[in-house]
Amino acid sequence: MDAIKKINKMIDHKKTKEFDDLLRDLKQHAKMHGFRLNPDKEIVETIVSALIKRKAECGETYCPCRMINDNKKDNLDIICPCKDHQKDIAQRGHCHCQLFVK
Numbered sequence: 001m002d003a004i005k006k007i008n009k010m011i012d013h014k015k016t017k018e019f020d021d022l023l024r025d026l027k028q029h030a031k032m033h034g035f036r037l038n039p040d041k042e043i044v045e046t047i048v049s050a051l052i053k054r055k056a057e058c059g060e061t062y063c064p065c066r067m068i069n070d071n072k073k074d075n076l077d078i079i080c081p082c083k084d085h086q087k088d089i090a091q092r093g094h095c096h097c098q099l100f101v102k
Helices: 002-010 017-031 043-058 072-078 085-092
Strands: none
Touching: 043 085
């Protein structure tokens, strides 16, 4: 939860069309794969806002809980939803950043 607090301090939670569109897409992805978005709206708003910020700064919706490196191929694995999110949900009940939950 400390990671969410840190991210929360770095972003602005402006609800824009981009925010609404990304939130809709993430909800649809979760539903298609048998999980859901975190019921804690603060966590969801924080992560979605951070994804939008990362897209504006870096060109992709990189997971805000992961470090971006200089190897673009490696970074493909951390574009939300990241390559490990389904495995993490199955093992821990949520993905690394806690956006998706069982």
